[in-house]
Amino acid sequence: MLLDPRTIRELAASLDLRPTKQRGQNFVHDPNTVRRIVAASGIGADDVVLEIGPGLGSLTLGLLEVARHVSVVEIEDALAQRLPRTVAERMPEAAERLTVVAADALRVDTLPDPQPTAVVANLPYNVSVPVILHVMERFDSVTRGLVMVQLEVADRLAAPPGSRTYGVPSAKLAWYAEARRVGTVPPTVFWPVPNVDSGLVALTRREPPDTTAARRDVFTVIDAAFAQRRKMLRGALAGLFGSSADAAAALERAGVDPQARGEVLGVADFARIAEQLPPSR
CATH class of the missing domain: 3.40.50.150 (Vaccinia Virus protein VP39)
Structure with a gap:
C-alpha cells in the first residue's frame, strides 16, 4: 500500500x-x-x-x-x-x-x-x-x-x-x-x-567513446570548454595547452575547428581533444 x-x-x-x-x-x-x-x-x-x-x-x-x-x-x-x-x-x-x-x-x-x-x-x-x-x-x-x-x-x-x-x-x-x-x-x-x-x-x-584518453582528462577538457562558454575553443583551452596557438594546433589535429565553441561539440569530440593534451600537464 x-x-x-x-x-x-x-x-x-x-x-x-x-x-x-x-x-x-x-x-x-x-x-x-x-x-x-x-x-x-x-x-x-x-x-x-x-x-x-x-x-x-x-x-x-x-x-x-x-x-x-x-x-x-x-x-x-x-x-x-x-x-x-x-x-x-x-x-x-x-x-x-x-x-x-x-x-x-x-x-x-x-x-x-x-x-x-x-x-x-x-x-x-x-x-x-x-x-x-x-x-x-x-x-x-x-x-x-x-x-x-x-x-x-x-x-x-x-x-x-x-x-x-x-x-x-x-x-x-x-x-x-x-x-x-x-x-x-x-x-x-x-x-x-x-x-x-x-x-x-x-x-x-552506452559504451564511452572509443578513445585513448582517460575519462578524467576528457572531463577536464569539458570543464575548460564551458568555463567561459562564449569563448572560442582556442581561447577557452589555452590554459590546458600552454597558449592559444598551441590549443589551436591541438584542435586542428583533433579535427575540431579552433574557432568553434564548446556548446557545439559532442563527447567524442572532447575525447579527441583530450588525446592531444600534453603529457606533462
Whole structure:
C-alpha cells in the first residue's frame, strides 16, 4: 500500500521532521504519480533498483511492487532507520527485498549484493548532477535508470550539442549514457510544494567513446570548454595547452575547428581533444 498525503505528514511528525530546502526535501505524496514514475522507468521483475534519497518511502514502496530488490541510500539516519519499519507495516511481503544503506550517496562506492541493474530516484537540485555521474561511474552494473530532477536540470541533462541548454552536465553524462526527457511532474504532488516543476529523465547506458584518453582528462577538457562558454575553443583551452596557438594546433589535429565553441561539440569530440593534451600537464 503506497503512501498518501495524510500518512506522509504523520510519518514526518513522528520523526519530528521539518523538510528543508538545504536538503531539497520534497516528498511525493500521490500514489498515481509514483506508479507513473515506476512505469516510465521500465524496470521489471528481474531488476535490482538503486534508489537515492528515499525519504519517507513513497517511491520505495512503488519500486518494491515491481522490482526483485530495492537498495536505497539515505543520508539522514532517522529516515534510514524508519524506512524498513514503514515497508514492513505497509508491504510486509517485500520487507526482505529491501536493503537500506545509511550514507551520503556521493561517498558510496560499493553496495551489498545483489548489485543494482537500474537507478530510480527523486533527486534534490543541489546534488542531482554529481549524484547521477557518481552512480554511473561507480556502478557499471547499472544499465538504465530514471531520475526526477528540477525541470531546468532535466533539460540540461538531456540537451543535445548545439542547443541552448547543452553544457557540462549534458556532455559528461553522455560519456556514460543516452539521456531523454520522458515527462514532467507538477509541484502539487509534493509536500512541501516546490516552486518549480520537475522533469523525468530516462538513462540508457552506452559504451564511452572509443578513445585513448582517460575519462578524467576528457572531463577536464569539458570543464575548460564551458568555463567561459562564449569563448572560442582556442581561447577557452589555452590554459590546458600552454597558449592559444598551441590549443589551436591541438584542435586542428583533433579535427575540431579552433574557432568553434564548446556548446557545439559532442563527447567524442572532447575525447579527441583530450588525446592531444600534453603529457606533462
